[in-house]
Amino acid sequence: MSSTPEITSIVIENGTHTTRAGFSTETLPSLEFPTVYSTESTSDPENPKYLFDDDIKPENEVFTIVNEGVVYNWKALEQSWAYIFAKLKVDPKEFPLVITEELWNNKKNRVKLAELAFVKFGVPVFTILKSPIAITYGLGRSTSLVVDIGSSRASVTPILDGTILYKGAAHSKFAGDFLNVHTLKFLENSTNFDYVKGSESYKVFQTNKLLTDFKSTINSVSTYPIVNSNADFQISPKNYQLPDSKTIEVRKEQVLLSEPLFHPLSYPIPGIELPKDSVGLTDLILSALKKLDVTQDIYASLLNNIILTGGTSLLPGLETRLISDLSRFLTTFGVQSFSNPTLSERSNATWIGASVLASMNSFENHYISKEDFEEQGEAIVDEKLK
Structure with missing residues (x-):
């Protein structure tokens, strides 16, 4: 046939x-x-x-x-x-x-x-x-815990045999755009950040493009939590060239600018007050899992099939950090991710x-x-x- x-x-x-x-x-x-x-x-x-x-x-x-x-x-x-x-x-x-x-x-x-x-x-x-659902099937897995970190939202979605477990679904605004705010503050404090010409909204549009490029070029995620922005540690510097040809040197901010994704309240932004119950990425996942009413076997299956996706998930070290964090809290379970190793495919998942x-x-x-x-x-x- x-x-x-x-x-x-x-x-x-x-x-x-x-x-x-x-x-x-x-x-x-x-x-x-x-x-x-x-x-x-x-x-x-x-x-x-x-x-x-x-x-x-x-x-x-x-x-x-x-x-x-x-x-x-x-x-x-x-x-x-x-x-x-x-x-x-x-x-x-x-x-x-x-x-x-x-x-x-x-x-x-x-x-x-x-x-x-x-x-x-x-x-x-x-x-x-x-x-x-699309992300899960794109990787050939009908059961998974999809952690999608995009620009405006980070979301957690447990999926069992192709069915979304809505009780355990959660999302927050602490994602790529939130990191952009921290990155912009750093750049404004480091250089005269006024090179884009055009309408005010066009300036915002082009600035967001630059911030995204800066993050993908400079930023990475620490393998361990850094809950204090004043923490003192050494890291090899990186240089970033701005569109006006000026070059700025970035040291520990390479990882500090990514840490608000995990600890938003520990990295305050002047003029912006966050809700006191704001939680970072690891806690978002843990709270989503806690809301589920499923067997231990299903928990184990979800935690062994974590799919990390979205543009912000491309930050170097993020996957290692997330698995390390979850393993530290969920000691009775094995935690494993199956993110697409091809970065272009992950961002298009x-x-x-x-x-x-x-x-x-x-x-x-x-x-x-x-x-x-x-x-x-x-x-x-x-x-x-x-």
Whole structure:
């Protein structure tokens, strides 16, 4: 008996920081650009031209589309999808569309996503995938503890045999953007940090790009906790060249600038008051596990299948530190991670996993057809995309 031929879908991940898109038959997304936009006036004041990626110029004001993993600017999202379809040179009416979402997305937004897909673009088939599920299947593991450290959020999601254990799911705002604030303060204290020209929002946009580059070039994670920013220790210095060609030397800040991820309250920022119950990454994972009501065997299975993913997880030493921390607290369990060793694949883990699921014949019953949506509307979205 011949197998069902693989159907090519369009897969889009609209992350808070980065949008990725491409065909499900590809190993990596063919498009990757910041999830921001700008506009230019046209002859019709009600319909400005939307600009994305390299089309955004310094004089443009820059706006966001997604806030903490959830879409809030729907007109801009529509234009973003139109930009993607144009770049991919496809007619959306001819391809199934697969979208990813965070666990904390809501029913109202899912219905709006379906309306955008079917009504605005006329896609024939549509589905929405939970990001942690996509990540798990992308690595071939149906049971795992997904620790996703992105730009705006760090999330912990236990998954057992392909089912999310929502009772143990948790997330916090102490992720990449939080480290950016600490990094910016350090740079402002180290040099005259005023080299970006353009609108105020464009300056913020470009500054965040630089902060991300600085972290990936300079920052690393200590193998042991450093709960005091005044701790004295020696570390080989690194140099970082700013866009104005000035070079700054970075010593112990290499690791101190990553430590707020684990101990946010121990690294205060002037003018920013954090809630007293704020917890770092290790404690977030421990609290998520504590909320689970499962057997010891399931605990053991989850802790032996930790998937570390997201852009911030690429910090050198982070995986070793996290496993060390957890092993120190969970002495009766073995703790092991199965993060993708290929860094480009780890940062694209959600998109890759979504493309894998989109290509599986067994996943067909998760799709909604245009005809079913026209007949049943919100009810079919609620039934199939819970």
